Amino acid sequence: MTLAEILASLFPGGHAVAVTDGLVSGDGPFEGGRLRVIGIDGDTPLGVEGALDLAGHVLDAVRAGDRAPILVAVDSDSQRMSRRDELLGLNECLAHLAKALLLADRHGHPTVGLLYGHSAAGAFIATALATRVLAALPGAAPSVMDLPSVARVTKLPLETLQEMAHSTPVFAPGLDNMLAMGAVHAVLDPDTALGPQIRDLIAALPERDERDRLGRERGGRPVAQAVAEVVAGQVRGG
Amino acid sequence: MESLTFRHTTTKPLPGTKPQAITGVVASGNLEILLERVLPPDAVEVAIETPIAGYGPVWEAVVADFVARAQPGGVRISINDGGARPDTVSLRLLQGARLMEA
Amino acid sequence: MAGPSAGPDRDRLSWYEASARQRLDALLDPGSFTEALGPEERRMSPHLPLFDLPRAFDDGIVVGTGTLDGRPVYVAAQEGRFMGGAFGEVHGGKLVGLLRAAVEGRPAAVLLLLDTGGVRLQEANAGETAIAEAMRAITEVRAAGVPVVGLIGGRAGCFGGGGLIAGTCSRLAVSEGGRISVSGPEVIETNKGAEEFDSKDRALVWRTMGGKHRRLIGGADAFCDDTIASFRAAALSLIADAPAFDLDTLMAEQARLRERIERFGECRDGTEIWARLGVNDPDAVPSLDTRAFDETVARIGEAAHDAR
Numbered sequence: 001m002t003l004a005e006i007l008a009s010l011f012p013g014g015h016a017v018a019v020t021d022g023l024v025s026g027d028g029p030f031e032g033g034r035l036r037v038i039g040i041d042g043d044t045p046l047g048v049e050g051a052l053d054l055a056g057h058v059l060d061a062v063r064a065g066d067r068a069p070i071l072v073a074v075d076s077d078s079q080r081m082s083r084r085d086e087l088l089g090l091n092e093c094l095a096h097l098a099k100a101l102l103l104a105d106r107h108g109h110p111t112v113g114l115l116y117g118h119s120a121a122g123a124f125i126a127t128a129l130a131t132r133v134l135a136a137l138p139g140a141a142p143s144v145m146d147l148p149s150v151a152r153v154t155k156l157p158l159e160t161l162q163e164m165a166h167s168t169p170v171f172a173p174g175l176d177n178m179l180a181m182g183a184v185h186a187v188l189d190p191d192t193a194l195g196p197q198i199r200d201l202i203a204a205l206p207e208r209d210e211r212d213r214l215g216r217e218r219g220g221r222p223v224a225q226a227v228a229e230v231v232a233g234q235v236r237g238g
Numbered sequence: 239m240e241s242l243t244f245r246h247t248t249t250k251p252l253p254g255t256k257p258q259a260i261t262g263v264v265a266s267g268n269l270e271i272l273l274e275r276v277l278p279p280d281a282v283e284v285a286i287e288t289p290i291a292g293y294g295p296v297w298e299a300v301v302a303d304f305v306a307r308a309q310p311g312g313v314r315i316s317i318n319d320g321g322a323r324p325d326t327v328s329l330r331l332l333q334g335a336r337l338m339e340a
Numbered sequence: 341m342a343g344p345s346a347g348p349d350r351d352r353l354s355w356y357e358a359s360a361r362q363r364l365d366a367l368l369d370p371g372s373f374t375e376a377l378g379p380e381e382r383r384m385s386p387h388l389p390l391f392d393l394p395r396a397f398d399d400g401i402v403v404g405t406g407t408l409d410g411r412p413v414y415v416a417a418q419e420g421r422f423m424g425g426a427f428g429e430v431h432g433g434k435l436v437g438l439l440r441a442a443v444e445g446r447p448a449a450v451l452l453l454l455d456t457g458g459v460r461l462q463e464a465n466a467g468e469t470a471i472a473e474a475m476r477a478i479t480e481v482r483a484a485g486v487p488v489v490g491l492i493g494g495r496a497g498c499f500g501g502g503g504l505i506a507g508t509c510s511r512l513a514v515s516e517g518g519r520i521s522v523s524g525p526e527v528i529e530t531n532k533g534a535e536e537f538d539s540k541d542r543a544l545v546w547r548t549m550g551g552k553h554r555r556l557i558g559g560a561d562a563f564c565d566d567t568i569a570s571f572r573a574a575a576l577s578l579i580a581d582a583p584a585f586d587l588d589t590l591m592a593e594q595a596r597l598r599e600r601i602e603r604f605g606e607c608r609d610g611t612e613i614w615a616r617l618g619v620n621d622p623d624a625v626p627s628l629d630t631r632a633f634d635e636t637v638a639r640i641g642e643a644a645h646d647a648r
Contacts, residue, residue, distance in 0.1 A: 048601055052597055052598055059587070062587055081527060082536060086522065086523060087609075087613070088604060089559045089597070090521065090522045090523075091506060092507045094503075094522060095506070095508045096594065098504065098508065100590055100594075106483060121468075122523075125468065125504050129468070129471075144459060144465050145464040153461050154462065156391070170429065170464075170465055171461065171463060171465060178469075180465075181465045181466060182469065183468070183469040212473065220465070221466050222386060222429075224436070225433070227377065227429075228437030230377055235376050235442075235445065239389065239393075258380055260397065263396070263419055264394050264421075264422050265421040265422060270379075272397055288394070289392065319394060320394050
């Protein structure tokens with residue numbers, strides 16, 4: 001689905017969500033209140049300015065104190081890879097955006113990610129992965145690392161990696177693999193209205209971070225949850 | 239990866255009471271060695287995981303030399319190798335034994 | 341376990357050269373460290389054998405508890421020499437478990453000895469997800485009133501998702517060798533070409549993402565000599581002065597970062613930024629010793645803030 005189609009499905013009565021230079025912001029009527037929307041469209045890389053613009057919208061929402069849900073719609077590139085962005089502290093700006101979303105969550109704003117295109121690396125962590133629950137639409141294409149890069153570093157032939165990707169979801173790009181990690185909670189149905197599907201996600205928001213549990217149940221991260229629990233138990237016990 | 243295990247008997251236990259020690263890092267040309275005082279006092283076992291296949295006889299010689307010199311009875315030694323040269327392996331094994339004696 | 345026990349040698353140990361275990365051993369009060377999920381439990385990566393790669397008994401991160409100047413702290417130390425200190429499934433799970441325990445355990449602080457290239461390629465999806473989990477957990481720890489202090493000065497620097505974790509901490513201490521960024525020099529060069537970033541130009545790397553640059557623009561809160569004693573002193577002072585995780589802090593950070601981009605957005609090089617900050621002789625900054633550098637920092641307003 002395109003962003004326009006998503007917004008039309010979410011807000012059949014119209015909305016005030018705009019896209020400027022690939023950055024999405026605005027809101028629309030939702031369940032008797034408002035649904036705030038921020039995001040990245042058109043496979044746009046996320047740089048220092050974009051991260052601060054989006055964080056500004058999120059902090060405005062927290063200041064408004066209305067506890068309106070925040071949808072983070074993502075079709076992005078990775079972080080913008082440039083000398084200038086790093087010189088200006090891209091790590092601080094991306095972390096700031098993630099912290100803003102995590103703060104909004106603490107202040108009672110349900111945060112829902114919606115991955116409808118590409119996303120990767122730092123841009124993915126700062127946006128979709130900083131929400132309480134992350135949904136995706138069929139065709140979404142998250143890629144932490146692209147296979148040619150993996151092939152270059154591991155010195156394994158691309159064909160070998162493609163073959164290995166059939167047996168493990170742990171390294172290769174793709175929505176199914178991020179589902180198996182527990183990073184993506186659910187895939188929505190593009191053929192029915194999105195509003196009720198988002199509403200249901202909000203109604204069933206997990207109390208705590210359950211991505212490692214999902215990763216274990218789905219087989220993508222067989223040991224992460226057990227490792228975290230053993231460490232937490234030993235630390236608290238000792 | 240190649241797995242190798244060598245077992246020896248010693249004439250005496252490794253001195254000291256430290257139950258466990260670890261030294262080294264798994265990195266190119268380096269290795270990590272975990273020592274655990276869990277075996278009968280005259281037994282020693284060295285288990286190696288190495289990414290460089292075909293060096294069994296070299297490992298065997300390095301381990302035999304170490305056992306003869308250190309007499310590390312009672313200790314199970316586990317090695318994760320990152321492609322270390324034999325002299326590095328010897329050095330680390332002796333370091334590990336000293337840590338257990340401390 | 342492997343390090344020297346006490347005394348001046350221990351204090352002078354180079355942070356850059358030391359292993360993760362040596363850093364913890366010398367940073368914490370002597371004998372106070374208790375490791376969780378230690379190497380004897382052999383909780384190694386289930387994925388590296390697929391790639392025929394050697395594993396480490398601790399998967400490249402040492403976590404546990406100890407005391408710093410008598411006060412209880414939780415600690416995690418990445419081993420930058422094992423797979424570049426990168427996040428895999430077990431490695432990430434250990435950090436996440438430690439952080440989650442801190443929400444209830446309420447130690448005096450959590451110290452993160454970051455030394456990482458980011459996600460481990462062979463376990464990229466698990467590593468990326470773990471980084472997101474760790475960032476959420478860090479904000480929960482901070483919101484519980486426990487400072488999370490990052491200490492950065494290792495071989496692997498602090499790159500990729502590690503840079504985002506650094507930006508989530510309450511406070512950061514960094515040494516000359518501690519580079520902090522999202523895209524590393526090689527990543528930028530590979531993707532955008534050597535004219536965008538010549539990764540072999542070490543001086544350029546330090547001026548763009550090195551410890552001194554980060555400290556001058558407020559991207560880190562303390563600059564350390566490359567000794568464990570220096571990091572220990574910095575950790576103690578930063579724990580005592582950590583910002584809360586709340587709306588005021590993030591509003592202040594928003595304003596701070598916006599102002600930075602407005603003031604320095606046109607600058608092509610670290611030296612131009614330092615000149616605009618009011619540093620008298622920007623070209624001399626890389627060669628300043630820690631004391632002279634700290635005196636320079638003290639005259640720069642941007643370096644001191646509660647906005648992280």
